Amino acid sequence: MPKVLISDKMDPKAAEIFRARGIEVDEITGKTPDELKAIIGQYDGLAIRSATKVTKDILSAATNLKVVGRAGIGVDNVDIPAASAQGVVVMNTPFGNSITTAEHAIALMFALARQLPEADASTQAGKWEKNRFMGVELTSKTLGLIGAGNIGSIVADRARGLRMKVIAYDPFLTPERAVELGIEKVTLDDLLARADFITLHTPLTDQTRNILSRENLAKTRKGVRIINCARGGLIDEAALKDGLDSGHIGGAALDVFVTEPAKESPLFGTPGFVSTPHLGASTTEAQVNVAIQVAEQMADFLVSGGVTNALNMPSLSAEEAPKLKPYMALAEKLGSLVGQLAHDALGGIAIEVEGAAAQLNLKPISGAVLAGLMRVHSDTVNMVNAPFLAKERGLDVREVRHDREGDYHTLVRVTVDTQEGPKSVAGTLFGNAAPRLVELFGIKVEADLQGDMLYVVNEDAPGFIGRLGQTLGEAGVNIGTFHLGRRNAGGEAVLLLSVDQPVPEPLLWQLCNLPGVKKVKALRF
Template identity: 60%
Template sequence: MAAPKVLVSDKLSETAVQIFRDRGIDVDFMPELGKDKEKLLSIIDQYDGLAIRSATKATEKLIEAAAKLKVIGRAGIGVDNVDIPAASRKGIIVMNTPFGNSITTAEHAIALIFAVARELPAADTSTRAGKWEKSKFMGVEITGKTLGVIGCGNIGAVVASRAIGLKMNVVAFDPFLSEERAVKLGVEKVDLDTLLARADFITLHTPMTDKTRGIINAAAFAKMKTGVRIVNCARGGLIVEADLVEALKSGKVAGAGIDVFETEPATENPLFDMPNVVCTPHLGASTSEAQENVAVQVAEQMSDYLLKGAVSNAINMPSITAEEAPVLKPFVKLAEMLGAFVGQATESAIQEVEILFDGSVSEMNTRALISATLAGLIRPQVADVNMVSAPIMVKERGIQVSEVKRDKSGVFDGYIKLTVKTANQTRSVAGTCFVDGKPRFIQIKDINLDAEIGRHMIYLTNKDTPGTIGMLGTVFGKNGVNIANFQLGRKDQGGDAIALLYVDGPVPEAVLDEVRSHDQITSAKALQFDI
């Protein structure tokens, strides 16, 4: 099997490139290619992985041309330069490195807080010009002041910790910050309006989303204290720059430290001419340590995925650690087969999906198992689908998905049960993996059985009447269909029954029609599984 092939189209450290090579990955290091859109577009179909920084733009057009691409790795936090919906639809995992530059960015935010509080850049320029304007640069202390942290994730938490060490009072707004986490960090969790009203300094550390775009605007400034100071080392566009200019002119805002801008590179900006505004050229992650860290991390993450199937720090896919990948792998395969069974056996539109995880399986990474189940379920209708794209496609089709977890309830240590509802029926199938790691069906339509799964199978529903087994043997035998395994199940004597046959090859439709012609058979379907 050929080694995975990765393209590095931006400037990553040689250490990171060597990691790919040391892991046995074929890597092309072309650090200037990201700036050449047409050249990149012409060769991207050769690669399984794409490692980038900010210069390469992974647009929808590029992603559509990437026939083999499985993963895009962004060395850094921001993925604004990657069309994530397009990548997800194509089944491409998008990874970033959210921890590699957390310390560096947090330290830059703290540095800007000091610089704005004491007007350091302006004082430096004045002093170098031969002036001694000691009274002009009257700053403020930060000790005892209230710092408002908008976004208390990795970087925001580090900023809060540093600020607490500087004897500041910290209030934080973050919809995903739990009370327990806030207590552990030593911050007070508040809503946004409360933060705006109480903060002497405000620092932003939230990602750019539709909800956060322009979160600091004229209406927000109106709620702030007069004389507030603001720092943004997160994303340009979180602050409406025109509104900040007006707030600075009016004195509502006493100073600002801006590392990121609405348009970058920012060669012209009204903020450049405002007094007590400290501007830096997106330096948040610009330390030698951070650049090395994120490059090494992205190389390790991409290698782990391409070689082991481990997924970490993915934007559009549940994480699967290298440690859990071997244990999870057979159950991922089982989940896909359960989905494939129902997807092939169901002819009407699916409206609802319920996935039950019982016993030991309920303690596994069920998000990954759900993605695998959905991929198997819709693959009969949408061939080009995988664990990344399946949840999006299911959502686009309006299918409701629910998850149930419960403690061990039967003879099996753990199993998965998939139930789907259509307008006119409910269909269910359950399965587990034995110690050999091979998936097996253990229940269909609430009828228990123990069926080995083969590449070619026949699923029958029938009435429990004498002679059915003999009839099936006769029909398949005279037509040259060899049965490798035959499993039967029924609810009650003389009632509904099922049969699952593992056969050695594809069964012609004419043979199935002959089976269906017998009165005791209610349905017969040929199924195929990717073994």
Template identity: 60%
Template sequence: MAPRVLVSDQLSPTAVQIFKDRGVEVDYLPDLGKDKDELLAVIDKYDGLAIRSATKVTEKLIGAAAKLKVVGRAGIGVDNVDIPAASRRGVVVMNTPFGNSITTAEHAVAMMFALARDLPAADRSTKAGKWEKNRFLGVELTAKTLGIVGCGNIGSIVASRAVGLRMKVVAFDPFLSAERALEMGIEKVELPELFRRADFITLHTPLTDRTRGIIDAAAIAQMKDGVRIINCARGGLIVEADLVEALKSGKVAGAGIDVFETEPAKESPLFDIETVVCTPHLGASTEEAQENVALQVAEQMSDYLVHGAVSNALNMPSITAEEAPILTPFVKLAEILGAFVGQVTEDPIKEIEIVFDGNVAAMNTRALTSAAVAGLLKPLVQTVNMVSAPLMAKERGIRISEVRRDKSGIFDGYVMLNVKTERMARSVAGTCFADRKPRFIQIKGINLEAEVGRHMLYITNRDVPGMIGAIGTALGRNRVNIANFHLGRDREGGDAIAIIYVDEPVAEAVLQDLRSIDGIVQAKLLSFEL
């Protein structure tokens, strides 16, 4: 029986035809995504669901979708998809990460021009029969400083356009290296300096726990008087109430807002301020971008449903059907090793070396490298996947190298990840045993064997008596249950590490309690997707 796909949002006729041409039955019901009850009633008939932003793929919807194998988002943002719920049910979630990059970047630049010359207000005034030439005194963009928060794929396109306009560009991005910034003709700075220097600020970062409310009253207080702020990335990056107050006081001269805390935004205090330009999430809305992402999602979903090929998946590595039985556990291992480094390393990473030892060296190491880099970048770039990770690393000036070598230790094969920053080097290694479960076998050159858990505590300490008891007492005092406790040290009385598998995430107060113990140097909570 041919797989069946529901298209519940607007998609181009060409994309619908791609499904049909590739042997997939398709029901094109572009308004169904707006009716969650009706969608819930019919979703169990479909193997695939193709969406844009209107359809909300909730845990309840996924639970009702007995046959669902894949959700395809025509676009990059997947805020409307419950990815953990999909993963638990074995539903692949795909997006099209690069189809609308230029379009979104151009919209941000258009916002910048509109703010600089008061174009929307001048248009309304002139059409009202007024001729207020002296009222609309704008500013030039030439020689002004543009601050870009997030210099990935879209941010780097904005940077190149701004350099062409003879603007000075400063950028904040934890993964942007100084060398890559120099190549682009821009300057890498920390966020407070960007706030202090920028005449215009544009946001191009995903919405994460770290970036939510990145522009709030405290941030605005650090900015120049008369700064202009643009957000074509994600609602929630700006605390809208704080922005409204800054606009009313004149601290912020204008704002270009394409995305809102709540969408669709039918009302907002921002709408009443003349110096604010608002658009209804149009960043990806050009004919070219809409067509590109629609065609891409149709091709990707068809390839998966018909042939089992996975590309641009956010919750599953890209592996061919032939490779899957052997490669899949090592792909997960590589992703976990990358996630470990990404969570414990705070400085921008300059180099990544991935060592494939023994029988792992004969596998599809490109997939393993992509998985490791995706895991490393994911703490800051949640939409990264195996396909987009190498390009994202390249854009940030991260050098990636692979080393394949014959068996060199007691394990038949393992993966080691070595990274370098400006100030330090770090390494972590792991392998998979017959049970196909990933395990850490070395951290910072210290040998140990630790099964990977969903939530783990990573502790570095001096090798002194009583440390195990002190750690256990602190966790017991805070009612944290230990599933496994693994130790290692480089030498007697030297540096030691503990990696502890716990049942639930621990609060920051627990980490602070551990850090207060004499002899503990570092205590971090790590989370892994298993």
């Protein structure tokens, strides 16, 4: 009989579901890391919320652990690479608290519009400052969504019910999906210039970190009100404070902070600032939903091997897995490559297979491509939920099999539709096992995609490679492998270099300024 530990306070329905499925369950909360480490070895499953930290040290003692289930979205408290290395599946419940979080964003928007916290404090202090609190109507105002996924689309629906005009910035939102939602898709700069209210609904990634930077906050219209119930780190908090003090920003409401718990902040006490202690998912209904979902998902996995919302494992049958594993590794790398190089304003994606790959189940390969592609913008995407997220954003996904014989015994090609036209990458398996890039945006380039890499587009001219190598060498960056391709002699050339450590931003700018360089991009696989 499988055995599960619930280590954080969770709705009782979770334990009921485990027991109904024949799983032994212990509810032991509040353990210190050392105490948890001492007992974790006897459990097959661990159900958590945000309090338990599943570290590498804890996992090293979890000799029987097969699955960790997070009742909620964020998995910052789980060392996913360590869990993967140990063969532990990590699951979350990305959609259990969507409505609750969306409603909290709407509530904070009302609080800002009508200065409710300040008015409440004033009135309860025995004052009657009716003329002091002059609010604004939401009707006819423009709401700018940064992120139009599951939660963002719910906010859009509620805002339209309030007769607001809704515009959205989301690279994965297609024009067709925008029409379906009744919103207008815009660029980030356009949103900043037009929005009366801005709400954020995007994960925290390298691309979204400080998306409301000091520079971008300066682009907003005077009097804008900003709400963040998504992730701390999306807004430059110091710049937000300055904007409130200057009067350029009319109000801000944060449910999340860069550092949590936020016991102190320069924003506290600032006029026009409203804060809550990460309450986005804090409703009775949401807590019940995520508890039920995580228990059902973990029970399915422990009893029948079913996998749902796993962050480090695809949905595969036992028979398909050995054949598909190398293809999925190739597919994810190709998706990650095109996602890092051509991630803005995607209209559609085509996943083509030929040769041996055309005889396999295409769904896991397609899911792996989408996971690699969308991971650039989401820290919770995986091969299981990536197709759903793509569909939710209206991304047109085309799967194509070719019976033809090509130059390679097996080939996977990924083509994305961008504003600049289609961009395509292709790869094969070396020795039927090792993923290998063979084509990049129409240029023949053979390369392994792994670790930290540099992508360089330059004019094909004598001496360039020497200058590039010298610049990297003087900065102490060692080149591991070097892959070169070009369209024609003297034309556009492409370099893919693996390096032994991440290339710092100042060095990237230095490389950009080398003669003949058109583009430089740091990649990570």
